[in-house]
Amino acid sequence: MKQIYVDLVNIPGAPSFEKHVKQYMKKEISKYTDNIVEDKLGSIFGVLNEASKGPRVMMAGHMDEVGGMVTGITKEGLVKMIPLGGMKGAVYLSQHMIIYTDDLEEIPGVTASKPPHLTKGQKDENLKFEDLLLDIGADDKEHAEALGVKIGQQVISKNDFVTTKDGKKFISKAWDNRIGCGMALELLEALKDETLECSVYAGATVQEEVGLRGAATAAGLVKPDIFIAVDGSPCADSFGGDEISGKLNEGFLMRFYDPNAIMHKGMRDYMEKLADKHGIKYQYYQSKGGTDAARVQLAEDGVVVATIGMPARYIHSNTSMIHENDYQAVKQMLIELVKSFNNETYELIKSNV
Ligand SMILES: [Zn+2]
Secondary structure (H helix, E strand, O other): HHHHHHHHOOOOOOOOOOOOHHHHHHHHHHHOOOOEEEEOOEEEEEEEEEOOOOEEEEEEEEEOOOEEEEEOOOOOOEEEEEEEEEEEEEEHOEEEEEEEEOOOEEEEEEEEEOOHHHHOOOOOOOOOOOHOOOOOOOOOOOHHHOOOOOOOOOOEEOOOOEEEEOOOOOEEEEEEHHHHHHHHHHHHHHOOOOOOOEEEEEEOOOOOOOOOOOHHHHHHHHOEEEEEEEEEEOOOHHHHHOOOOOOOOOOOOEEEEEOOOOOOHHHHHHHHHHHHHHHOOOOEEOOOOOOHHHHOOOOOOOOOEEEEEEEEOOOOOOEEEEEEEHHHHHHHHHHHHHOOOOOOHHHHHHHHO
């Protein structure tokens, strides 16, 4: 996997703690354009061809990942947390997690789990993330404070990025959604010397995992005509799954329906034709969640939106898995799509509803 993705997934960045991901994004964006815009919540975009008379095209990943936030320390020195984003307690039992100070100093720990000898007859399924305690090896509360723990710090799963034995899959935390952040960088790189008939704002939002908040403010900043979200979406293929629940190595996800956004009909027709024309593999996908597209579509008098989904197993846990071939499909689709936008194609899409 390209080094930018390895770098991106290793940076800790729970919702509202995107600062260090953003610094990395800014450094990389500045290789392709000097025109960089930011909103007041932290979202950041590189701009190409700003003076264009064509449509304003916005593309975004989101910089945040699910993580915990420190809310207290018990007198025994264990750390209390709340979840930032959707996190199931049972998934995080006995996991290595790290508390980060503002300077990214690491305080490693493990989520406390009672051994089976002490929990006979009890079930873990209903365990809430906020019921877990993080054991950082402190002897008591004062010791934990002396080690640097403070209320409000972020807590992130320890990452062990690995490539699988066949060399085709990549296991890491935070594919949801550093894959989208990397795609924004790759889009800018691919388009920086192209003659474009639209203006392009490519970058990443903040606080997606706690309710698509950065998408609202970023849309206010960019005022797009068209918005493309690229986001990691969960696959059910390792548990059987069905035709529309996502499979690794079947191409990008044509996210035609989720409860918060039905893909714009004109955009779906257009994307199907374009993917077929370029021989890009895709699969229809229905989700129970939402992406930034749901929020951006309701900005101003409406925005034509689409999500290009990246198939990813096990997201919203301490790790996740993606496939090289899907990465290529997402990237190719994104680049061809944005390259194709002009006043004529925008009118064609917009009028087909
Ligand atoms: Zn996401």
